[in-house]
Amino acid sequence: MCIWCNDLFTNNVLQGDNYSSYRQGDHYWNHGYNGSTTIHGKVMHNTTIVYYTHNREIPSFEKKIQDTIIEESKGIPIISVSQKPIDFGKNICVGEQGANSLNTWRQILIGCQAAETKFVCLAESDTLQHSSYFSYIPERDDTHYVIMPLFIVFAQRRKSQSYYRKNASDNHVIANRDCIIDKLKTMLEGLPEWQKESDYEKNPFSNSTVLSLKKEIVTLPVGIVTFKTDQNMHRKSTFHRGGIHEIPYWGPSRQLIGKYFS
Numbered sequence: 001m002c003i004w005c006n007d008l009f010t011n012n013v014l015q016g017d018n019y020s021s022y023r024q025g026d027h028y029w030n031h032g033y034n035g036s037t038t039i040h041g042k043v044m045h046n047t048t049i050v051y052y053t054h055n056r057e058i059p060s061f062e063k064k065i066q067d068t069i070i071e072e073s074k075g076i077p078i079i080s081v082s083q084k085p086i087d088f089g090k091n092i093c094v095g096e097q098g099a100n101s102l103n104t105w106r107q108i109l110i111g112c113q114a115a116e117t118k119f120v121c122l123a124e125s126d127t128l129q130h131s132s133y134f135s136y137i138p139e140r141d142d143t144h145y146v147i148m149p150l151f152i153v154f155a156q157r158r159k160s161q162s163y164y165r166k167n168a169s170d171n172h173v174i175a176n177r178d179c180i181i182d183k184l185k186t187m188l189e190g191l192p193e194w195q196k197e198s199d200y201e202k203n204p205f206s207n208s209t210v211l212s213l214k215k216e217i218v219t220l221p222v223g224i225v226t227f228k229t230d231q232n233m234h235r236k237s238t239f240h241r242g243g244i245h246e247i248p249y250w251g252p253s254r255q256l257i258g259k260y261f262s
Contacts, residue, residue: 046118046137047174048077050111053125054099055084057229062125064260069123073134078123079114081107090114094194102188102195109184112177121174126229129172130222130249136174143214144175149223151247155257162243163225163253168217172224222249227260 049069053062066088069078078089085093092110097103112120119138123129129147138145150172151163173180225247246252 045076047134048079048115048117048120048177049073049089049123049134050108050115050120051078051080051088051123051125052104052107052111053080053082053086054103055082055086055096055125056099057125058261061227061229061260065125065128068128069134072129072131074131076134077115077117079111081111083107097194098196100195102191105184105188106194109181109188112181112184115177118177119174120177120180122171124171124226126227127172128225128250130220130224132220132222133172133174133224136218136220138174138176140214141176141179143216144170144173144180145216145218146170147172147174147224148217148219151223151225151244152228153225153253153257154228155261160243161254161257162245163247164243165240166226167240168215174218223247225250225256227257 051066051069055062057065066086080086080088080091082088082091082093083096083098085091092114094107094110097106108122121134121136133147136145136147146168148168150166150169152166153163154160244253250256
């Protein structure tokens with residue numbers, strides 16, 4: 001299902017707080033690792049996956065990332081916010097706005113506003129997350145939970161095809177939907193709706209303004225893996241020295257690269 005962003009605003013889907021009765025009610029259940037409940041035989045989820053993409057990655061690679069998200073998320077609702085129409089969950093297409101930090105956070109905000117669950121978790125077009133990421137339920141509503149460990153694997157030519165540890169990232173979080181919307185609105189206030197791709201180096205956010213929520217690091221048994229490709233918004237990335245050839249669940253790094261880029 002694909003919905004163009006302008007149509008959403010025209011139909012007031014993303015305006016105000018007039019969301020479905022399920023979100024407005026008090027039907028939120030169970031913290032911990034059980035992100036759903038069953039009412040009258042119907043599974044009701046507490047979390048929505050907000051998937052965002054600039055549609056720059058190789059299509060076959062991004063499709064494999066999407067297939068893995070579907071497999072690992074086990075039925076959790078997905079809202080995808082893309083710059084070209086895609087067949088992935090409930091799709092909101094914002095048009096070809098360009099790849100930069102402002103546009104990324106704007107797409108995330110649009111996805112969170114369209115969600116109808118108490119919690120949202122973020123997913124992107126070059127990253128693998130285990131089922132434990134998607135099923136984790138925050139304990140507090142005023143905190144955003146940054147999931148670790150985080151690994152980067154280079155899928156570029158002439159690069160070491162090993163896993164390297166990275167520091168925590170605001171792009172891999174789970175949080176209360178209303179709280180993250182409030183913080184994103186504050187963060188984007190006074191900025192243009194979209195930024196030209198040629199301005200991608202003009203990052204309007206300092207480290208102190210990006211998702212200035214109370215943070216808590218959550219370490220799960222299976223790490224997050226992000227691929228560094230030639231199509232990424234940023235060609236370079238910071239990481240810790242000392243490559244690892246194999247990690248739990250995802251296996252050897254060379255085999256993982258072969259699987260997703262074959």
